[in-house]
Amino acid sequence: MSTTITPQLTQNLPSGPSSSALWQMLQWIGRPLEFMEACAYEYGDLFTLRLGSLGQVIFCSHPQGIEEIFTADPKQMDAGKNNSVLLPILGNASLLLLDGEPHQRQRQLLMPPFHGERMRAYGSSITQITEAVASPWQVNKPFDVRGAMQAISLNVILKTVFGVTNSERYQVLQQLLPNFLDLTGSPVGASLLFLRGLQKDWGAWSPWGRFLRMRSQLDHLLYQQIAEHRNQSELGADILSLMLAAEDEDGNPMTNVELRDELVTLLLAGHETTASALTWALYWIHFLPEVRDKLMAELATADLNDAKGIQRLPYLNAVCSETLRIYPIAPITAPRTTKIPLSLMGYTLPIGATVAPCIYLTHRRPELYPNPQAFQPERFLDRQFSPYEYLPFGGSNRRCLGMIFALFEMKLVLTTLLTRYQFQLERSQPLKPVRRGVTLAPPSPFKLILTQRF
Numbered sequence: 001m002s003t004t005i006t007p008q009l010t011q012n013l014p015s016g017p018s019s020s021a022l023w024q025m026l027q028w029i030g031r032p033l034e035f036m037e038a039c040a041y042e043y044g045d046l047f048t049l050r051l052g053s054l055g056q057v058i059f060c061s062h063p064q065g066i067e068e069i070f071t072a073d074p075k076q077m078d079a080g081k082n083n084s085v086l087l088p089i090l091g092n093a094s095l096l097l098l099d100g101e102p103h104q105r106q107r108q109l110l111m112p113p114f115h116g117e118r119m120r121a122y123g124s125s126i127t128q129i130t131e132a133v134a135s136p137w138q139v140n141k142p143f144d145v146r147g148a149m150q151a152i153s154l155n156v157i158l159k160t161v162f163g164v165t166n167s168e169r170y171q172v173l174q175q176l177l178p179n180f181l182d183l184t185g186s187p188v189g190a191s192l193l194f195l196r197g198l199q200k201d202w203g204a205w206s207p208w209g210r211f212l213r214m215r216s217q218l219d220h221l222l223y224q225q226i227a228e229h230r231n232q233s234e235l236g237a238d239i240l241s242l243m244l245a246a247e248d249e250d251g252n253p254m255t256n257v258e259l260r261d262e263l264v265t266l267l268l269a270g271h272e273t274t275a276s277a278l279t280w281a282l283y284w285i286h287f288l289p290e291v292r293d294k295l296m297a298e299l300a301t302a303d304l305n306d307a308k309g310i311q312r313l314p315y316l317n318a319v320c321s322e323t324l325r326i327y328p329i330a331p332i333t334a335p336r337t338t339k340i341p342l343s344l345m346g347y348t349l350p351i352g353a354t355v356a357p358c359i360y361l362t363h364r365r366p367e368l369y370p371n372p373q374a375f376q377p378e379r380f381l382d383r384q385f386s387p388y389e390y391l392p393f394g395g396s397n398r399r400c401l402g403m404i405f406a407l408f409e410m411k412l413v414l415t416t417l418l419t420r421y422q423f424q425l426e427r428s429q430p431l432k433p434v435r436r437g438v439t440l441a442p443p444s445p446f447k448l449i450l451t452q453r454f
């Protein structure tokens, strides 16, 4: 189905800027926050933008509208098709690209490994990886926080999701994956994905040729990894082992191609996102001394060997929640295209309309979050927010599969760093997010100085 809305129906859509589609796309890419804020100021809770291959997209930042989208029949809302630009990286079987029954089947196979109880098995790996990344830092020397957090989150995925123990393969993947993923993070890489005309293999020196060679090297390593796991006599604790053991309702396990595509999907969805969230958290904790003091007071009374207890620390939880509120990693959820007319805050949207709950604008509503531009973890201690008011991980049948994993990792990494090291900002200046692929990330470089080891 096409995502373009027929002209006679566009009059039923909420209004939006009349500037050219190209200009709107440029604003969305280059100044996403300012653009969303200006549109919300001008048009309110619902507005329609024209965004390149997605066509017209209706942004919604009102909890009532978000509830209407999230509670609509998921079978009638397609999101996978809107991600098709990622196909060369992820492959046909990727959860991010599927819709309908195939999406539901794949999600059911993938959900059990991400269950909360399972996560705790990864606690010691996360702590060890954090210490290994931090060990070369020198006292009174600055280090690049984002680079360090990326190294932590990549290693956590290699160990706990891919289950890589073979040290040679580990090292090759460690080198290969950041370059492979750069295709979605860097502007040059992204233009390769969006401009199909550039997707020509003119040998190893052409950008697309380089990508294809990296992909076949990666696939070779992943299929080796899958084959080894299949031959294991005992089921490992890593997520790949659990994926191998999973069966659908008819008793069918995942094929090798499905496993490969889901591994790359988990990597793409989980690596940069968690690294950005951790970088922001470290920034806010050190930018606001009162936040740091309160957090350190809570950590001083905590049992640091009890991963379950750490997950439940109220102030640490509030700091992580506020980090993901003020600058959500994804400014919007995956855009959904409706297969039946959708009722949205008084509008009846036609078949083929694409809607996007706007996480950033919803998180900035002053009646929900007074003084929304201030970082105030206390707001999460004082009240509970509904899934339509606070949605850093999206919602409904597309809600982030790795939500529990990401929060667990954030809390353990922060606890490990803050209780073993002391830091200060290299420069105390406010940071504003920059676009990184489809996400919003802290600007690079952002540096902390290690002042003391405990």
Ligand code: HEM
Binding pocket: 095, 096, 107, 161, 265, 266, 267, 269, 270, 271, 273, 274, 277, 324, 329, 330, 332, 333, 334, 335, 392, 393, 394, 395, 396, 397, 398, 399, 400, 401, 402, 403, 405, 406, 407
């Ligand atoms: C702080 C870190 C993270 C944030 C903020 C985040 C946020 C999101 C958001 C907003 C979505 C789209 C949800 C929607 O459209 O309703 C999503 C989807 C997804 N996320 Fe995450 N994510 C994070 C970490 C992770 C991790 C660690 C993993 C796995 C290891 C992961 C795996 C996925 C997958 C597989 C999907 C697609 C779900 C589907 O389409 O059914 N994410 N995430």
